[in-house]
Amino acid sequence: MGDGEGACNEAVEISSGWGPLSALPGDAMMWILIISELAVFGAALAGYAVSRALDPELFSASQAHLDPFSGALNTAILLTSGAFAAGAVRQARAGAIRTTRWLIGIAFLFGLAFLTVKVGEYAGHLADGYGLEANTFFTLYYLVTGFHAAHVVFGLMILALVAAFASEENVTTGCAFWHMVDLVWVLVFAVFYLS
Template sequence: MSISAESRRVAPGHLPGDLAMWFFILAELSVFAILILAFAVTQALKPQLFGESRLLLNTSTGLAMTLSLLTAGLFAALAQEQVKRSRPRHGAVFLLMALLAGSVYVVLKLTEYRHLLASGLGMEHNTFFTLYWILTGFHFLHVLLGMVILGWLAERCRRGLYNVANRSGLESGVLYWHMVDLIWVVLFPLVYVLN
């Protein structure tokens, strides 16, 4: 059996990555679920305030951030596929591309934060912006950690430390990044679009 055919075969019941990462992701998703629920309930109680406040955000910027994170997720998945095909150095290139796409999100988010602060729309402006800053700030910290992880994974791939038989660490890192993507896919419509 060739290596590529062996790498495509999935063991029944096999979860990618480490079990510890799955528990960590579950814990993080639980925290985000509580914050998202708090935002949704408060919006139901104060729909006019949330509708008016949401108009002060730039939906196009939110969409661009969404596309940058999803693009980074795609590149991270492609890197994982390269390692499965015994091409870890190609995987390193895709991880660097993921890092670059993630950097677009960081620049856009920091620009948005600076604009909001300059407009007097800080955390204490109103309930909407209190929850906006908590939700997006907490997510932003996860993006930064994800970028550190992507950089670390890229270096390990460049050094050829991941292969078909030893890729659990890579899978765990990519899983973390996909969690970051998934959360933003929920946050973008919740915070920027839905009334």
């Protein structure tokens, strides 16, 4: 009993070693990554807004070439993927590893669907002659959405990894990265497609 209590106290000490970050679910290092990524995307979106304010005609004309339907479809796809990933975390917590793997698998497939739509969008823009160097709008569009798509690819690798090693902590941590990708897309979609 005494030993168990000692081990428990030690565990509490270790988990509270991150200070305020200890209150966050999952691995604190993942949250440091999430905060860093949000800061990077936030700066990129703020830079886009400043560039747009400097040349509203160009940005308005270029933005008209984006397909809001594709953007909205990808939003629905990622939000749905996020729901399955969140479900996987809860199942992992309940110890239902088989269900956890299924849910991560479905989240993974939705992630692939997102990339398929995005590649289709890029192909359409390139076919219309709007490449990376077409103008400032398209340079920023490809940089921000391309950087986000790279995170989707990385997120899919993490999902595959945590499906294979589906402990509660792994699933919570891996899915936190996936939700960050989801959150960033919600902001990117609003700024590039809707505004």
